[in-house]
Amino acid sequence: MTAHKTIVSFVGENENGILRQLSHDLMKQLEPAGFSGHVIDLGNPDWIQQFSPLLQKGIYVALGHAGIGAGLEINGQSLWDAVKVPFVSIMADPPSAVPQNHSVKSRYVANAYIFEEWLRFQQRFIRSTQFSTLVGCPGVVSNPLCDQTAWRDRSQRMVFVKTGDDPERRRTKWQDLPPRWRRVLEDASASAVTRQTGDITDIFVAACDAHHVQTQSRQEIFYFLFQECDLYVRSYRANELVKALLALPVDIYGRGWDHLRDQATKARFHTAIDAARLDALYADTQFLLNTSPNVASGIHERVACGLAARCCVVSDRNEFSENNLKELPVFHGFDSFDVNLPAYMSDLYYSKIDYTDQTLAGLDYVREHLSAQKMMYAFLEIADELRFAEALVR
Numbered sequence: 001m002t003a004h005k006t007i008v009s010f011v012g013e014n015e016n017g018i019l020r021q022l023s024h025d026l027m028k029q030l031e032p033a034g035f036s037g038h039v040i041d042l043g044n045p046d047w048i049q050q051f052s053p054l055l056q057k058g059i060y061v062a063l064g065h066a067g068i069g070a071g072l073e074i075n076g077q078s079l080w081d082a083v084k085v086p087f088v089s090i091m092a093d094p095p096s097a098v099p100q101n102h103s104v105k106s107r108y109v110a111n112a113y114i115f116e117e118w119l120r121f122q123q124r125f126i127r128s129t130q131f132s133t134l135v136g137c138p139g140v141v142s143n144p145l146c147d148q149t150a151w152r153d154r155s156q157r158m159v160f161v162k163t164g165d166d167p168e169r170r171r172t173k174w175q176d177l178p179p180r181w182r183r184v185l186e187d188a189s190a191s192a193v194t195r196q197t198g199d200i201t202d203i204f205v206a207a208c209d210a211h212h213v214q215t216q217s218r219q220e221i222f223y224f225l226f227q228e229c230d231l232y233v234r235s236y237r238a239n240e241l242v243k244a245l246l247a248l249p250v251d252i253y254g255r256g257w258d259h260l261r262d263q264a265t266k267a268r269f270h271t272a273i274d275a276a277r278l279d280a281l282y283a284d285t286q287f288l289l290n291t292s293p294n295v296a297s298g299i300h301e302r303v304a305c306g307l308a309a310r311c312c313v314v315s316d317r318n319e320f321s322e323n324n325l326k327e328l329p330v331f332h333g334f335d336s337f338d339v340n341l342p343a344y345m346s347d348l349y350y351s352k353i354d355y356t357d358q359t360l361a362g363l364d365y366v367r368e369h370l371s372a373q374k375m376m377y378a379f380l381e382i383a384d385e386l387r388f389a390e391a392l393v394r
Helices: 015-028 046-059 079-083 116-126 167-176 179-192 201-209 219-245 275-282 301-308 318-326 339-350 359-369 372-392
Strands: 006-011 036-041 061-065 088-093 110-114 133-134 156-162 251-253 268-269 287-288 311-316 331-334
Touching: 006 015, 006 046, 015 036, 015 061, 015 275, 015 372, 061 372, 079 110, 088 372, 110 116, 110 156, 110 372, 116 133, 116 201, 116 219, 133 372, 156 219, 156 275, 156 339, 167 179, 167 219, 179 201, 179 219, 201 219, 219 339, 275 287, 275 301, 287 301, 301 311, 301 359, 311 359, 318 331
Parallel strands: 006 036, 006 061, 061 088, 088 110, 110 133, 156 251, 156 287, 251 268, 287 311, 311 331
Antiparallel strands: none
């Protein structure tokens, strides 16, 4: 450990301030060990003035969700190489979204992947020369309000917090693409939405191969098409869930649901909620709903946050949830393609079961397996590895 226990987390523009809040919450996990955390918004014009005094004092590690800040340069050189400060990119999204953030030419920048699928994708297609690794202990910050209101006394019966998107509007835009690209998207997405939530990479590559679209050259085409397919499949699943909720007095928070709002008979739609208010919302919710990214190896943070808030969590199932959460009495899994999904959600909503005591099982699972503090220490270990590796350069 160095004498300067300063951590800097870089953020940019993001929905409802979630990365800002998450950065603050994660860095607080290391305060007992004497670390101080600072969030710097790269969209702020005076960010350099905020960063410079911290750099002069000494920074132990810099962090950036999705690689925000990883590519900063000074005089044509990587900033992190120039100042010899390790930077850890926390990667939870598909590399196709911003491929360049997964291949930064710097010895001091590491990629730390939350999901195995995206590490494999990077190794298979991007083939970055950076130090890249899987975070062995993805974690969630504890909810300080989890015991404030007993489950049976909470005012929000069923809640879904997610930005909406109209999948059919997205598909319509595919009409403007070259015909062969459109066929790749149609074939891959049609296959993916009929399967349990999981990795769609092989499904998409098979569609590319069937239509003789290369995946190893002119990769900007491949990344664009993969990202479109990924977004469509995620949007499709979320819309199937919301359509199953329209006749129930469920609270849905987030913009982008106008295409379904008029079909609601009982569901209530609300504007996006600031991330700083999520702990309080979750701690007053009985059933927290979720749809997941296209991964099989882990769970979305909403699932973990729901368990940490002593909610019942209702989410699309994947291989991880089947292997690890299926026996939890407060986890309820579904398949978005199930024709009985509306009936399933109705049965849950009107269930008379009191889960108050059983929510402790979910809380215990999070504390044992999803420690945010352990994850932060993993990032510190990566920073130490980068420093040690620098001495190996000849």
